[in-house]
Amino acid sequence: MSFKIVVLAKQVPDTRNVGKDAMKADGTVNRGALPAIFNPEDLHALEQALRVKDRIDGAEIIILTMGPPRAAEIIREAMYRGADTGYLITDRKFAGSDTLATSYAISLAVKKLQPHLVIAGRQAIDGDTAQVGPQVAEKLNIPQVTYCEEVLEINEDELIIKRRLERGVEVVKCKTPLLITVHSSAPTCRPRHAKLLMKFKHARTVSELVEETKDYTEMMTNKPYLRVEEWSVVDLDANVEFLGLSGSPTKVKKIENVVLARKDSVHLTPDDKDMDYLMKELIDSHVIG
């Protein structure tokens, strides 16, 4: 069996450039006002997977995401960069899932796929919880290595991984199967490849095919690699109680707008004394050093 890697990815609203319409009156994210993008750290995760594939002949990368039908966009995006195939977990019954319910659904899907290695971004820029990766590992009962910066060595049953921690790096060895989450200090993802883009741009999920005005029947028959599988609650054999709102213990109690006000200001002149003062301030407040 070839070495199988599942990359967990999420389509997120681009919270890096928020305008005034970014939040709704009730304090939730206004997804319509923000462009939907590939979660940045998940791209770092994909790059790590691609580097593993570069080193292991015949390794296969499967991109797995959960979300509304349009999340298929990031599956294509991953294919343009070198992922071999993708699965989209989508079902109305998943709506409102918190990290616990999400990781339950994802762990069921990963179990079906039986990979040697699961790679996820550390956290998503919408929720910033960093919980889904570790929770999936726990549910699958496999080891997890978080904050990965680089896979140093790899063979089919063991990986040596460099972790980026707050005050340094740590090198660990771990047996497969395992799950790793990738830190933003890891290398950015390689660009989309022109040939892969042209090859996979017609990749579609069943729900997308229903919406298409053009007839895709022939293309889908001749090119089976263009089919992106969709998994529903039934496909995953999931217990609906553990999904959606009922499966999500996290409840938003209150949301507050925080306005950061300047408390006091200091005027500095560009001389040795004031620079000395500034450096001490910056070191004390851990901005530098």
Place this chain on the structure above:
Amino acid sequence: MENFYKDNPSLKFHLKHPLMEKIIRLKENDFAEKDKYDYAFQDFEDALDSYDKVLEIVGEICGETIAPNAESVDHEGPQLINNEVIYARGTQENHDTLTKAGLIGMSLPREYGGLNFAMVPYVMAAELVSRADAGFANIWGLQDCAETLHEFASDEIKKEFLPRFNNGATAAMDLTEPDAGSDLQAVQLKATYDEQKQQWFLNGVKRFITNGDADISLVLARTEPGTTDGRGLSLFVYDRKDKALTVRRIENKLGIKGSPTCELVFKDAPAKLVGERRMGLIKYVMSLMNSARLGVGAQSVGIAEAAYREALKYAYEREQFGKPIINYPAVYEMLSVMRAKIDASRSLLYETARYVDIYKSYSFIQEERKLEPEERNDAKHHTRVADALTPLLKLFASEYCNEIASEALQVHGGTGYMKDFPVERLFRDARITNIYEGTSQLQVVAAIRAVGNGAYLKLIREYQEHHVKPEFEYLRNTLIDLTDDFEKLSKSVLEAKNNELLDFHARRLVEMAGYIIMGYLLLQDTHRDVEYRKSAEIFIRKAKTECASRAEFIRSFEEKNLGTYKITWE
């Protein structure tokens, strides 16, 4: 996310030109490969969509990687270490990123690992890369050499060298020598055939070679001892793996500092003959030069676009006398004229690319089957127009690029003269465009032929027949007047049967043709999209005054006045 393709709707506008359907159909040979390669196009819409999406990748890499690297590349430059050219860090990163994206060998056929892109989208990619970093655009643009090998080399050479491009091989074209610059007929680098080893060997010196330490080099050399002109020259391909080349130095230049300009010494360097002996200069290099001139056209438009954007932003942000300087007529006129010149030269760029596309596709189809008489005529027509437009493009785009970069610096005032803003780099980078691949003066020598044989006039009269909306009729009327005047004046100069007089007025005549041609192109653009109306108006107004001044000069000039201009040096 900066994306140089998405932030510039002009490119998509030209990509959607009505002629693209014909261009793509010819280039794809009626989609013969649609089931052969998983990334081949299925039909016209699919092809156009793929062009668009791949240009988005190019635009993103330009905006996110190449442009941010440009400043450090300009400061660092390449180095010569142990006879090896080491690129600046950013240059290497740019090249690696484009290789990983599969963007080297864009126009090569799929059979050799290429994308089989038409010239139009390939030239667009060149414009984008040039806007991001003009010096780097040279290294990337030398993939043109692959096109020359594809056109003229044997199958054996093609199989050996072409697939390497898409994997990131770099290229160089080694033409110039210390005593053979504009006059390449004087090339002396010697090629000798060793009967025993059944191998050609190169010996001699090349100078001013862009990217001289490339993986794959095309070298122009003298194969026929005793000859002194172009007919004794042949083209070779040299593989860097043979390590028979010394890089003597890297030149210290005014601009495009990221691009290593090398002096090379070949010593018993094994090489393979490309095509036939004695055809090196007269056929292959001429073809290579034509695509290189198109490339410099793209580079010029790219630099001009970058400079204009810097100037516009600065003029909007900079306040003097209580308001942004963009509100002063002296400044907004500069900016809107810059805009018009860019729109005009870009239209000429893609018009030329379209003609090149069509005739090149015919020449490849011709290798497989005989062309129908109708197709043969069409091919001939497009070759003729492409030959006439290429030097005109190179002339105007590069001169405008210089004017625009200079004006952009002027908008910045004293600040622009400092290294703090990118405009001084653009100003330095621009300066080479009207020099290399044939100076402006030499473009005129090539272009004046199209005045003499009536090619420009014929094309202009064809443009005149294009349908325009009634509200733009006045613009066409102006252009018709200018054409009548151009026709009369060129006739009078030609009829004088004095070559020196013709050479003397050549630039004036060529430029008159250029103004009218670009005026028509902008009029056609306006017809398709009213966004171009302002530029068309500004440009045609300018064309009128520029043509008038040239016409006045020619009219009031007599042959005997030539003496006034002749100058000697004691």
